[in-house]
Amino acid sequence: MNNKKTFICLTLIVACLQLPKTGQAQATNDNDDPAIQRVAPFQVFDNLYYIGAKWVAAWLLVSDQGLIVFDSLYGDLTDIAIDGIRELGFDPNDIRYLVITHAHYDHVGGARRFQDEFSPVVMMTEQDWQMTTQPAEYREYPTPVRHLSATTGGVINLGRTRVHFMQTPGHTPGVLSAFFTVYDDGYPHTAFLFGGAGLNFSGVERTETYIDSIRRIQKITDIEVNIPNHPGLGDVFERYQQLQNRQEGEPHPFVDPEGFYNWMDELLANAEAKLEQERAAAN
Numbered sequence: 420m421n422n423k424k425t426f427i428c429l430t431l432i433v434a435c436l437q438l439p440k441t442g443q444a445q446a447t448n449d450n451d452d453p454a455i456q457r458v459a460p461f462q463v464f465d466n467l468y469y470i471g472a473k474w475v476a477a478w479l480l481v482s483d484q485g486l487i488v489f490d491s492l493y494g495d496l497t498d499i500a501i502d503g504i505r506e507l508g509f510d511p512n513d514i515r516y517l518v519i520t521h522a523h524y525d526h527v528g529g530a531r532r533f534q535d536e537f538s539p540v541v542m543m544t545e546q547d548w549q550m551t552t553q554p555a556e557y558r559e560y561p562t563p564v565r566h567l568s569a570t571t572g573g574v575i576n577l578g579r580t581r582v583h584f585m586q587t588p589g590h591t592p593g594v595l596s597a598f599f600t601v602y603d604d605g606y607p608h609t610a611f612l613f614g615g616a617g618l619n620f621s622g623v624e625r626t627e628t629y630i631d632s633i634r635r636i637q638k639i640t641d642i643e644v645n646i647p648n649h650p651g652l653g654d655v656f657e658r659y660q661q662l663q664n665r666q667e668g669e670p671h672p673f674v675d676p677e678g679f680y681n682w683m684d685e686l687l688a689n690a691e692a693k694l695e696q697e698r699a700a701a702n
């Protein structure tokens with residue numbers, strides 16, 4: 420190692436050691452580093468592609484009249500989604516709708532950039548639009564320009580593609596979930612994107628709201644495919660590995676109704692345990 424390199428290395432080490440003291444520890448956070456977070460985009464169904472990062476998802480739904488993107492990533496990670504769309508052979512200028520599952524930075528943080536660069540219609544629930552104008556819960560992000568509010572029973576139609584919305588509050592006051600049809604070599608399956616599974620919130624009422632959301636999802640009995648907004652919540656990469664090794668005639672590894680409803684049971688059990696704790700804390 421020559422002197423110049425030694426100097427640079429020492430400078431970097433000193434800089435890194437100093438970061439936590441100066442309050443910029445996030446600069447060393449692996450979650451925020453696009454070099455660490457980059458995943459090559461991949462096709463999961465005829466009309467659905469993964470364009471997200473390692474820890475947080477973004478999805479591309481392709482219609483005959485343009486593109487629908489679910490979630491925007493944030494900061495430098497938004498490059499992963501935009502580059503992914505291009506690498507897959509699509510044009511980000513064809514994005515007609517950007518659907519935001521909830522207004523935490525990791526899902527909504529890149530929305531303003533999509534609006535500025537590609538002019539899609541951005542959809543969120545009214546409650547989470549309101550969150551975007553209030554102080555951020557975890558981390559600030561560029562405020563998106565308010566477009567449309569999505570409600571339970573609402574749909575977007577784009578060519579022959581239809582996306583149904585459902586409000587599933589709890590994780591935030593206005594979590595937005597969506598269901599739509601995905602095709603496996605032309606064969607249709609019902610996919611569900613649960614917009615906010617995490618229990619990182621507090622209060623008896625919010626927990627009851629979350630439980631009610633899970634119960635309403637459980638009443639939809641024909642969900643076959645879990646499209647999570649964090650890949651770890653639905654074994655996205657493991658299933659994609661299986662998909663690549665799939666033999667002729669084998670089932671599609673993302674088509675797993677039992678896995679989806681088991682996950683809902685698990686979320687419900689966790690939320691009910693949380694409710695007991697919240698009630699104890701409130702008394």
Ligand SMILES: [Zn+2]
Nearest residue numbers: 521523590617
């Ligand atoms: Zn969140």
